[in-house]
Amino acid sequence: MATLTIVRVKCNTKEDYIGKDDIYLRVNGKRYKVGRFSNNTSEEVGKSWAFDDEIEVQIWEQDEDPDDKIGEHTFHASEAGGGVKKQNYSGHGASYDLWYKIE
Numbered sequence: 001m002a003t004l005t006i007v008r009v010k011c012n013t014k015e016d017y018i019g020k021d022d023i024y025l026r027v028n029g030k031r032y033k034v035g036r037f038s039n040n041t042s043e044e045v046g047k048s049w050a051f052d053d054e055i056e057v058q059i060w061e062q063d064e065d066p067d068d069k070i071g072e073h074t075f076h077a078s079e080a081g082g083g084v085k086k087q088n089y090s091g092h093g094a095s096y097d098l099w100y101k102i103e
């Protein structure tokens with residue numbers, strides 16, 4: 001059993017043309033609200049999820065019409081012990097960085 005902690009999410013470039021992005025994660029399919037972002041802003045998350053071999057984290061931007069998926073990444077238990085690392089998510093013209101730790 002391993003633990004994924006998402007430390008912080010940063011918006012480099014937002015997805016919505018007007019207004020702030022409304023960002024949530026889907027962690028193995030389950031939705032977790034992060035917050036609202038304009039360019040070059042970040043939010044502390046500090047939330048952990050237990051998993052076995054791998055865990056998929058998607059970043060989504062909420063809209064009135066169908067939400068936009070910024071990207072997805074699968075983290076592996078074999079990465080455990082490496083300290084805090086950064087993963088970039090890019091899609092729909094947006095770019096987000098996610099800092100995480102696997103223990």
Ligand SMILES: [Ca+2]
Nearest residue numbers: 016061063068
């Ligand atoms: Ca959008």
Ligand SMILES: [Ca+2]
Nearest residue numbers: 016022062063
């Ligand atoms: Ca939106």
